[in-house]
Amino acid sequence: MFNPVSFRHVLEVWNAEEHLACMRSVLRDMESALGLEGAIVHDVPVLKVFPNASYAALWEDRWEEGHGVCQWTERGASAPSTHVHAPHGVGKVKVAGWVDLPRLLDALQALWAREGNVVHRRWERADGLPHGVDLLVDCRGVGATKELADGGVKVQPNHGDVLTLETPMFKGGLDTSGCNINHNAWLLPLGEVGGRMRWRLGATYGWNRLSWDPLPESEEFLLHRMAGAFHGPGLEEFRRAQVVAHEAGLRPASPDRRPMVGPWPGQPEGLAMINGLGTRGVLVGAAAALNLARWWLDGADLPTEVDPRRFRGFKK
Ligand SMILES: Cc1cc2nc3c(=O)[nH]c(=O)nc-3n(C[C@H](O)[C@H](O)[C@H](O)COP(=O)(O)OP(=O)(O)OC[C@H]3O[C@@H](n4cnc5c(N)ncnc54)[C@H](O)[C@@H]3O)c2cc1C
Structure with missing residues (x-):
């Protein structure tokens, strides 16, 4: 995922504008060179569920100040979906999304292999x-x-787990208004796969774990954290989600x-x-x-x- 906003203090992340422009231009060029226009970069806004009234006030303060972070966000509002539990409101990051890196890497590898330029070692x-x-x-x-x-x-290795979930697509299925929901964790809609809706749910952060293996207890941990973002029929739908994959990796931090x-x-x-x-x-x-x-x-x-x-x- 990419997101130019750091939610901790509602500020732009380091060099957000330059990095976003560079990322988009490089990936656009790659999409067109590989014949994958529109298949790699997916724009999906993030809905930050305000945890309390003071956080909602901080979000509003950024607008009062005319802060640079507001170029990426919208003003605080009530949740756009009745499934989302947000008594203090939500803030939208309208410039955010995800990149299909496995697809990009496969396509690049196939291109360079055709040119005889791939050596695995x-x-x-x-x-x-x-x-x-x-x-x-x-x-x-x-x-x-x-x-x-x-x-x-x-x-510094940082271990993280992510889950892939599926929910039914039919009317009344989990509705996040097309957004990635951020509340103690994040739930990103990836799109329809085989007649079901696919989601990515993440992530954990662990400094003291050096293994590449998923941590079994992370599944319950992530599902529990995310459940707090839903209520009523939304919570019922979220609880019906099927976990179809549990993966982990190590982030290389400096x-x-x-x-x-x-x-x-x-x-x-x-x-x-x-x-x-x-x-x-x-x-x-x-x-x-x-x-x-x-x-x-x-x-x-x-x-x-x-x-x-x-x-x-x-x-x-
Ligand atoms: C759960 C999780 C969620 C994440 N979510 C996001 C996100 O939403 N957005 C985001 O921007 N980032 C995210 N990250 C971080 C992101 O994955 C890293 O920033 C990124 O992978 C770092 O890329 P890299 O190419 O430097 O290293 P890596 O992706 O770790 O790649 C290193 C490669 O080097 C190979 N290698 C290692 N040793 C050797 C060797 N001796 N010889 C040859 N090859 C070797 C490895 O096999 C691997 O393929 C996430 C990470 C995790 C774990």
Whole structure:
């Protein structure tokens, strides 16, 4: 998902405008190059359920202040669906959505395979720069944690679980007014699949868990948290949802929650990295890649905020 608004203090996330524009333009180009127009980026607004009156007042304050965050949002209102339980109202983020990354990756891989440019292999730092390669970009995420730590760069794994749910499509089925509901968790409508409505429900955050496996208790935890966003027939419909998948992953976070783009610590020129995309790879990834390309190809400076040399421990 992408969402330019941080709900904690109702503020824009870091570089929201630039990152959103870059993400959209790169993905639009990819969609058209791959013949997948409209199939990768899906615009779905987020409805933030206000947890209490003071949060509703904070949302309203942003409008009174004429705050920049309001370009992405609408004023607080009552819930647009009777299924949604929002006694203090809701705030809509109108510029948000999700990206079909599995479909994009499959299509890119098929394209590059046709061109003979895909090689599947592991890579470790000790492998260095393969023969004939000018630039190697290490994008191993959490897979690079140990080796990067030796170079003074910290990748902090954060474990997360998500569920895929299905509900009946017929009239009276769970109605979120076409929005992603955010309330202690989020519930994103993905669309119709085989005559049923498919949803993604997430996510958990765990700093001390290094396993890639889903945590069984997360299922109950997420269902319980989300149930609070519904009442009456909405709650009945939500409770009828069938869990069809439970998946997990490790987010590669950096200590200051900014990506790490540029040289690999203690390694010769030609070894580079993009890491630290954390919880926001979708929104930040395209801009991070552009920073790397401009640095390597055009000799542009890396923005200090993303340059891994900003960390004091970075091994020269
Ligand atoms: C539950 C959950 C929900 C999330 N939701 C969102 C969301 O809604 N929006 C968002 O923007 N972000 C979200 N994220 C975060 C997002 O997944 C990350 O930002 C993103 O995946 C980071 O991308 P990456 O390519 O740097 O690393 P990864 O996606 O982790 O990819 C690293 C790749 O490197 C490979 N690899 C590892 N070691 C080696 C090796 N030695 N040799 C070769 N290959 C190797 C791995 O197999 C993997 O394919 C979520 C994460 C989780 C866990």
